[in-house]
Amino acid sequence: MAADHRDGEHELIALMVAYQKGDMEAFTGLYDALERPLIRYLWTFVRNQTVAEDLLQDTFLQLHRARRTYTPPRPVRPWVYAITRHVALMHLRSQRRRKEVLPEDGLPDIPVPPEIERLADRATLMRLLGGLPREASEVLILHHLLGVSFEEIGEIMGVAPGTAKVRAHRALKKLRESVGGEGA
Amino acid sequence: MSLDRIPDGLRQAIELDHRAVRPLHPIWLRVMIAVSALAVVLSFVLANASLRADLDELPMWLSWGCSALQLALGVILLGLAVRESVPGAAAPLGAVRLAALLAVGVQLLVGVATAVMSPAIALSGGGLGPGVGCLKHESLLALPAFVVTLGLVFRALPLRAPTAGLLGGGGAAVAADAAIHLMCPMSNLPHVIVWHTGAVLLFMVAGWTAGAAWERLRWSRLS
Numbered sequence: 001m002a003a004d005h006r007d008g009e010h011e012l013i014a015l016m017v018a019y020q021k022g023d024m025e026a027f028t029g030l031y032d033a034l035e036r037p038l039i040r041y042l043w044t045f046v047r048n049q050t051v052a053e054d055l056l057q058d059t060f061l062q063l064h065r066a067r068r069t070y071t072p073p074r075p076v077r078p079w080v081y082a083i084t085r086h087v088a089l090m091h092l093r094s095q096r097r098r099k100e101v102l103p104e105d106g107l108p109d110i111p112v113p114p115e116i117e118r119l120a121d122r123a124t125l126m127r128l129l130g131g132l133p134r135e136a137s138e139v140l141i142l143h144h145l146l147g148v149s150f151e152e153i154g155e156i157m158g159v160a161p162g163t164a165k166v167r168a169h170r171a172l173k174k175l176r177e178s179v180g181g182e183g184a
Numbered sequence: 185m186s187l188d189r190i191p192d193g194l195r196q197a198i199e200l201d202h203r204a205v206r207p208l209h210p211i212w213l214r215v216m217i218a219v220s221a222l223a224v225v226l227s228f229v230l231a232n233a234s235l236r237a238d239l240d241e242l243p244m245w246l247s248w249g250c251s252a253l254q255l256a257l258g259v260i261l262l263g264l265a266v267r268e269s270v271p272g273a274a275a276p277l278g279a280v281r282l283a284a285l286l287a288v289g290v291q292l293l294v295g296v297a298t299a300v301m302s303p304a305i306a307l308s309g310g311g312l313g314p315g316v317g318c319l320k321h322e323s324l325l326a327l328p329a330f331v332v333t334l335g336l337v338f339r340a341l342p343l344r345a346p347t348a349g350l351l352g353g354g355g356a357a358v359a360a361d362a363a364i365h366l367m368c369p370m371s372n373l374p375h376v377i378v379w380h381t382g383a384v385l386l387f388m389v390a391g392w393t394a395g396a397a398w399e400r401l402r403w404s405r406l407s
Binding site: 020021022024027028031032057060061064065066067068069070071072074075077078079080081082083085086090152154155156158159160163 | 189190191193194197198199201202203204205206207208209210211269270271272273274275276277278279340341343344403
């Protein structure tokens with residue numbers, strides 16, 4: 001998984017550099033590579049797939065406007081996820097101001113890694129993940145489901161890698177307790 | 185890979201503004217630009233202004249030593265401010281808070297130590313005139329680095345713009361105070377706390393406010 005992650009990162013860097021040089025095909029490549037993970041990440045904030053898909057467009061627009069702030073050869077993912085997180089938080093802030101309440105729905109389809117999958121069946125897991133507090137599910141989804149390292153999560157969320165690790169550990173513990181609670 | 189996969193609105197917005205861009209300079213180089221603004225002003229002032237009369241009576245660690253420490257802390261804060269401007273490169277919030285508190289704390293401790301080690305000068309009229317003079321000098325010294333740093337920060341994309349502004353303001357003011365510490369002859373503690381620490385806090389608030397205004401402007405365009 002780590003090797004895949006590294007290869008993917010090299011590919012993203014190459015696409016990002018080409019995109020900065022004005023290659024529209026490279027933008028399409030980035031969109032293809034990032035669309036699904038970003039919808040999953042955005043879902044952790046808004047808990048509604050339709051809103052997450054709308055925010056995806058805002059996110060790509062912001063990535064486009066801010067493309068000169070990416071400095072190669074830094075990893076692309078922390079840069080992308082940090083902007084995505086900010087777009088989502090800004091949306092939540094304006095939603096709170098407007099006092100909007102949207103229905104929550106299930107997590108978009110995600111390949112679940114074995115350490116999570118063995119906790120419970122897929123449907124239960126998805127429901128319980130949705131029931132976790134936002135910061136807990138954010139770290140869990142970033143690390144366990146999207147394969148982002150704790151170092152990178154720290155850069156995305158503006159916390160120390162150790163803090164990200166502790167949050168993920170606590171979230172996983174809470175998820176296990178919830179699964180246990182359901183089973184009892 | 186096909187452009188058809190991209191939603192129409194997004195594709196049109198991107199095609200309207202589709203051109204090659206030059207990536208920002210690396211963070212270390214942009215920090216050097218901010219530090220250069222600071223270095224030019226401080227070296228000019230230190231070369232031309234007269235140093236405090238009791239400088240020789242103060243121990244080296246308290247005079248030049250503490251100034252060097254404050255200068256280093258100021259540069260660290262400027263560096264953290266510039267790091268804030270690149271998404272995904274910001275320092276952990278705990279480290280940012282610690283650096284900001286340390287900078288103000290050291291400035292206060294230097295003031296207390298100087299007040300203990302150096303005889304106070306009687307200030308006429310409650311010290312308002314000299315105090316305003318110190319505030320003015322400190323502000324003039326800090327302003328170039330403050331403006332350059334905020335310019336570098338706001339030309340990029342700070343995701344915690346108020347924090348970046350606070351760090352930029354604090355860094356510029358603490359570094360300016362490093363020079364003022366060698367020039368201001370008044371070591372009275374109330375004078376130091378009100379006018380010198382006050383100047384640092386003032387720049388921090390100014391930076392925070394500028395960051396908040398920038399953030400509101402930048403992200404209001406999104407909604």
